[in-house]
Amino acid sequence: MRTLFYGLIILSLSACGSMKKTQQQRVNTAYEARTEASRPTSTQPRAATLSSPSTAPPRTVDAPAAAPTVADRSSGWSVTSIKGKFLAIDSTTLHVILDMTAQKPEGGQADPAQFAEHFQIAYVMYPDYNNRERLGYGNIPLDGQTVKKQGNHLTIAFDVKRPANRTDLANAVLLTEVTEIASGNKARNDLPLRFRNFRLSDRFALTNATGQEVELRNYVNAGDMIQLSDLANTKKTLYGVRYRHDFEAASSPMNTSARPAPKSLVVDSTLTITTNQPFSLPREGLYYFTEDTTADNGIGLVVTDNRFPKMTRPEKLIRPVLYMSTSSEINEMTQAQDTKKALDRYWLSLMSGNEETARRTIKAYYDRVEDANRLFTTYKEGWKTDKGMIYIVLGPPDRIQRNREREVWVYNRRPNVSEINFTFTKKSNQFVEDHYELVRFMEYQPVWYPIVEAWRTGAIRE
Numbered sequence: 001m002r003t004l005f006y007g008l009i010i011l012s013l014s015a016c017g018s019m020k021k022t023q024q025q026r027v028n029t030a031y032e033a034r035t036e037a038s039r040p041t042s043t044q045p046r047a048a049t050l051s052s053p054s055t056a057p058p059r060t061v062d063a064p065a066a067a068p069t070v071a072d073r074s075s076g077w078s079v080t081s082i083k084g085k086f087l088a089i090d091s092t093t094l095h096v097i098l099d100m101t102a103q104k105p106e107g108g109q110a111d112p113a114q115f116a117e118h119f120q121i122a123y124v125m126y127p128d129y130n131n132r133e134r135l136g137y138g139n140i141p142l143d144g145q146t147v148k149k150q151g152n153h154l155t156i157a158f159d160v161k162r163p164a165n166r167t168d169l170a171n172a173v174l175l176t177e178v179t180e181i182a183s184g185n186k187a188r189n190d191l192p193l194r195f196r197n198f199r200l201s202d203r204f205a206l207t208n209a210t211g212q213e214v215e216l217r218n219y220v221n222a223g224d225m226i227q228l229s230d231l232a233n234t235k236k237t238l239y240g241v242r243y244r245h246d247f248e249a250a251s252s253p254m255n256t257s258a259r260p261a262p263k264s265l266v267v268d269s270t271l272t273i274t275t276n277q278p279f280s281l282p283r284e285g286l287y288y289f290t291e292d293t294t295a296d297n298g299i300g301l302v303v304t305d306n307r308f309p310k311m312t313r314p315e316k317l318i319r320p321v322l323y324m325s326t327s328s329e330i331n332e333m334t335q336a337q338d339t340k341k342a343l344d345r346y347w348l349s350l351m352s353g354n355e356e357t358a359r360r361t362i363k364a365y366y367d368r369v370e371d372a373n374r375l376f377t378t379y380k381e382g383w384k385t386d387k388g389m390i391y392i393v394l395g396p397p398d399r400i401q402r403n404r405e406r407e408v409w410v411y412n413r414r415p416n417v418s419e420i421n422f423t424f425t426k427k428s429n430q431f432v433e434d435h436y437e438l439v440r441f442m443e444y445q446p447v448w449y450p451i452v453e454a455w456r457t458g459a460i461r462e
Contacts, residue, residue, distance in 0.1 A: 076105025077118045079178050079187035081153075083216045086174075087231055088202045089159070091195055095231055097205075098156040098176065098189065099216045109152050116142035123176045125160060125193070127169070129403040135163050135172060150213050162195045170196040173404075192404060199297045200290065201433065204228045206301065209278045218432050219302040219309075219377045225278045228289065228299060236275045238289040238299075244268040245286060247380035249322055250389040253422070253444045259437075286379055288431055300379050300431025309373030309382070311366065314339040320369045320383045321346070323393050324455040350456050357458040364462050365455065368392045379431035386438035390422050393451055397422075407436060420447050 083099040102110040102119065110118070124137040140146060140158045148155050162169050172193040179186050194202055206215045209225035211233075220226055228238065243265040265286075273279045273289065281287060281303045290298035311317055318333045329346060336342035351358040369383045372391050376382035383392060390409065397409035405426050412419035422444075424436035454460050 076103075077110070077180050077182070078103050078185065079119070079180070082176070082178065082187055082189040084174075084176065084189050084191035085205060085214065085216050086160075086191065086193055086202065087205055087214075088194070088198045089231055092162045094160050094193055094195070096158055096160055096174065096176075096191065097214050097216070099150075099153060099214075100156060100178070101153045110154070112142075112144065112147040112149055112154060115147055115154055118181055120179045120181060121156065121176065122179070123160070123174055126173050126175070128171065129173055129190075135166065135169070136161070155214065160193070170194065190402065199433075200295070201297070201299050204230045204275055204299065206299075211276055211278075217374075217377065218300065218379075218434075219304050219373075219381075220281065221306045221308060222284050222303050223280055223282050223306070225280050227276060227278055228273065229276050233276050235277070236291070238273050238275060238291060239293055240271045240273060240287055240289045241267045242269045242271070242281075242283065243286040243288070247384055249319070249384040250386045250438070251440075253390070253438060253440050253448055254442050256440050256442060286431070297430065302377055302379065302381065304381070309370045309377070311369060311373075311383075314343050317366070318343055320392065321365070323389055324365075324452050351458050354458070360461045361455065361458045364460055365392070367462075368395065378435050379429065385436075387424060387436060390438065393448070393455070417447055420444070 079100060079102050081099075081101045084096065085099075086094040086096050089095055102115050104110050104114065119142065121140040121142065122137065123140070125135040127133055127135060138160075140156065142156070146156055146158055148157075160174060162172075172195070174191045174193055176189045176191070177186055178188070205228070206217070206220070207213055207227045207229040208215065209227065211227045211229040214229075215226075245263075245265050268285065269283075281301070284303050284305060287301045287303060288298050289301075305313075307313075311320065318330070318339060322330055325346075333339065333342040333346055347358045347362060348355070351361065369392055372385075372388035373382040376385045376388045376391070378385060382388040394411060394414075397411055398413045399410040401408040401410065407424045407426075409422045409424070410419065411417070411421075423439040425439060427435050427437050429435035451460075
């Protein structure tokens with residue numbers, strides 16, 4: 001019975017591929033929130049087919065985390081996610097890559113031709129999030145050169161230039177606005193830019209084995225052929241180290257104790273690679289590549305098993321339930337001789353033996369774990385990060401407020417819960433630039449524990 005139920009656990013995690021795609025679009029919409037802005041007037045001449053993108057005074061970005069559903073849109077075409085990265089060409093020009101998914105009215109992803117027919121893209125550049133000065137704006141021609149299909153998503157690539165009269169400009173923020181033509185619905189993205197003091201990750205990016213497709217993520221699967229590529233096809237030796245370290249999961253949002261001192265990472269092995277040439281990393285772990293052994297910045301990559309961001313092995317499935325479990329429950333499962341049976345027993349006991357409720361809850365919980373891995377992996381797996389913990393337990397935020405130093409996740413659409421905010425501060429990290437830590441408060445307790453209890457009773461099903 002127990003072994004059979006574990007089979008049902010695995011089935012619930014892996015079945016319904018088409019349903020998962022629909023859910024993925026919803027998740028992307030919910031987290032990868034677009035930046036809000038209102039419309040400026042033009043200050044520099046430029047040939048364009050669109051009006052300049054809307055921009056409010058560039059305050060802290062207020063990013064709504066949930067766009068209207070397809071049913072709410074007049075045409076049914078919608079952008080469901082946007083990510084961005086830039087690669088430096090030189091101190092005057094940056095190459096911007098947007099990774100995007102766009103949904104057709106009947107479901108499924110739009111191809112480049114469909115996207116170009118139904119959408120327009122414009123951008124505006126500011127000195128910073130809280131500075132009103134418009135440094136430039138433009139419209140992106142959508143054609144075979146700028147829009148390409150990459151897997152089940154699209155990439156849009158274009159160049160932006162530093163204003164000729166601002167040779168002193170070191171940093172900027174690019175606000176990009178994607179407009180669905182028929183309805184006027186908009187999706188927005190904000191991307192910090194650098195025009196000086198380039199980091200290694202500003203010049204090189206993770207790509208596929210051919211070097212043609214940029215991957216906007218911090219993890220790769222063990223054994224995958226990849227490249228670290230730049231725009232000039234530079235052949236450069238990078239020095240890599242591998243750390244074999246099992247990082248701890250996030251602590252409770254109410255844990256206001258001082259964080260433990262960072263542990264020293266022990267180098268397990270070293271290697272060298274050549275940029276713009278394919279290579280693979282066959283062993284799991286945290287890898288760090290630099291131009292020389294004394295460099296203070298580099299490129300970090302988490303190498304994972306071949307199923308990641310999914311988690312399917314029993315010994316790995318046990319660990320993320322930390323956020324909804326007691327310490328004794330975790331100890332019982334981790335010390336059990338048969339982890340499959342221990343995991344079955346855990347879920348069935350929580351659901352009072354109701355297998356159907358257990359299946360639904362298992363699928364909902366591990367879908368969020370997978371999404372957290374995909375969205376938030378930095379130098380450790382996404383489910384272990386502070387953002388991953390909040391996302392798994394509470395789901396995607398209803399709104400995100402962001403500036404250069406922090407993100408605030410706002411939850412204000414939950415039944416029986418007044419508005420609650422979680423603030424994440426950006427912390428310096430040698431491996432990645434998007435490492436954030438939660439500001440913890442004891443006052444989260446009245447909200448946190450009832451939601452955990454809802455998971456434990458099977459009341460949360462998606």
